Amino acid sequence: MSAAAVLLAMAVLAAPSTVRARAGMPRPQQPVRHRLTPGGDALALAAGLEVFALCLTAGMPVSGAAAATARYAPPQLAEVLRRGADLLALGAEPGVAWSASPDRSAGALDPSTTAVLRLARRSGASGAALATGLVALAAQCRAEAAHQATAAAERAGVLIAGPLGLCFLPAFVCLGIVPVVAGLAGDVLRSGLL
Numbered sequence: 001m002s003a004a005a006v007l008l009a010m011a012v013l014a015a016p017s018t019v020r021a022r023a024g025m026p027r028p029q030q031p032v033r034h035r036l037t038p039g040g041d042a043l044a045l046a047a048g049l050e051v052f053a054l055c056l057t058a059g060m061p062v063s064g065a066a067a068a069t070a071r072y073a074p075p076q077l078a079e080v081l082r083r084g085a086d087l088l089a090l091g092a093e094p095g096v097a098w099s100a101s102p103d104r105s106a107g108a109l110d111p112s113t114t115a116v117l118r119l120a121r122r123s124g125a126s127g128a129a130l131a132t133g134l135v136a137l138a139a140q141c142r143a144e145a146a147h148q149a150t151a152a153a154e155r156a157g158v159l160i161a162g163p164l165g166l167c168f169l170p171a172f173v174c175l176g177i178v179p180v181v182a183g184l185a186g187d188v189l190r191s192g193l194l
Contacts, residue, residue: 041074042145045112046138048073052081053134062120062130063088076113084120094124112141 048069055065066085070078079101087097098120100109109117115137123130 042112042141042148044074045077046141046145048077049112049116049134049138049141053131053138056131056134061088062094062123076110077116080109080113080117084117095121098124112137 051072052065052069055068056062060068063085066081066088070081070085072078073081083101084097088094098117100114100117116134119130119133119137122128123133
């Protein structure tokens with residue numbers, strides 16, 4: 001009976017937080033770790049670019065689409081979109097509205113945000129469709145995110161191999177080789193060869 005109680009307690013502690021919440025148990029407090037990468041989350045950036053492209057495809061003016069997208073975009077892209085939307089609403093030229101802010105140099109922006117600025121300036125100067133370029137840039141961001149995730153998984157596989165080797169090699173020697181050598185040594189000693 002006590003083994004069943006121990007197993008039940010272990011199952012409740014290992015259960016997902018949704019099961020514990022339904023059972024009225026408090027959620028364990030664990031620190032949330034956000035991985036800080038230069039330029040932020042590539043998938044969030046891709047989603048923001050796609051929302052901007054969808055707003056433009058739906059017929060919104062560029063300033064309205066940029067303002068609507070800035071509410072939900074990653075911080076660096078949101079700052080650029082807000083600035084561009086505000087300047088366009090005030091009647092600024094697209095080349096001026098979609099340039100890097102004076103307090104932030106173009107080198108301080110991540111490459112994807114710089115590419116958005118370049119696409120918007122080109123669209124304002126030539127009349128090229130901005131939505132098409134944004135969709136292509138979003139696809140590129142998603143591909144880069146997938147590539148980074150694959151590289152991280154491969155690195156983890158390599159880093160895991162060392163400790164596993166350190167654990168399994170002694171176990172293999174102790175459980176596989178030592179009994180065979182001990183058995184052979186016993187046979188050799190009993191036969192009188194030594």
